[in-house]
Amino acid sequence: MRSHDHQVHEGESLRKAARDRLQAKGEQWTDMRSAVFDALSSFDRPASAYDIAEAVSKSQDRRVAANSVYRILDLFVGANLARRVESANAYIANQHPDCLHDCIFLICDNCGQAVHIDDDKLSGGIRDAAANAGFAARRPVIEVRGTCGDCSDSK
Structure with a gap:
C-alpha cells in the first residue's frame, strides 16, 4: 500500500460519505442502517453492539435487538464504514470510508x-x-x- 492523503469526515459529511460508500457497494441505506450508523458515530470511544442497540432503542422509542445491530455492524465493517476493535469486541465509525487501510x-x-x-x-x-x-x-x-x-x- 502506498501512502496518500485522504479526507477525514465528521458529522453530516461522515454520514453522507458512509451512505455513498454503502450504496456504491450495492447495498441500501435503510432507516435502521442509518440509525445504527448515527448511534455508532455518536460515541467518543469504541462501542459494543449492545451499547449501539441501547442508543438506537432510545432514539426510536422501541426495543432494538443486539443481534440485528451485529448484522448491520458486520455489513459496515465489510463496506469499510466501521472498524472493529478486536480486543474490546467493539466498533468505531471509520472517518474516511473511501480509503481502505489496515x-x-x-x-x-x-x-x-x-x-x-x-x-x-x-x-x-x-x-x-x-x-x-x-x-x-x-x-x-x-x-x-x-x-x-x-x-x-x-x-
Whole structure:
C-alpha cells in the first residue's frame, strides 16, 4: 500500500460519505442502517453492539435487538464504514470510508479511548513478514494498548 492523503469526515459529511460508500457497494441505506450508523458515530470511544442497540432503542422509542445491530455492524465493517476493535469486541465509525487501510489502533487502558491511525509502512511490514512466513494476511489488525495523552497528562 502506498501512502496518500485522504479526507477525514465528521458529522453530516461522515454520514453522507458512509451512505455513498454503502450504496456504491450495492447495498441500501435503510432507516435502521442509518440509525445504527448515527448511534455508532455518536460515541467518543469504541462501542459494543449492545451499547449501539441501547442508543438506537432510545432514539426510536422501541426495543432494538443486539443481534440485528451485529448484522448491520458486520455489513459496515465489510463496506469499510466501521472498524472493529478486536480486543474490546467493539466498533468505531471509520472517518474516511473511501480509503481502505489496515487497522492500527492505539487503545487507552485508562479511559477506553481508541484512536485509529494509518501507517502503510508499518502495516506493509506486517504483511511482508506474514508473506515471508508463507501466510496470506487478509486483514491485519494491530492494537497497541497503553495510556493516551489526556490520561498521561492528568497524572
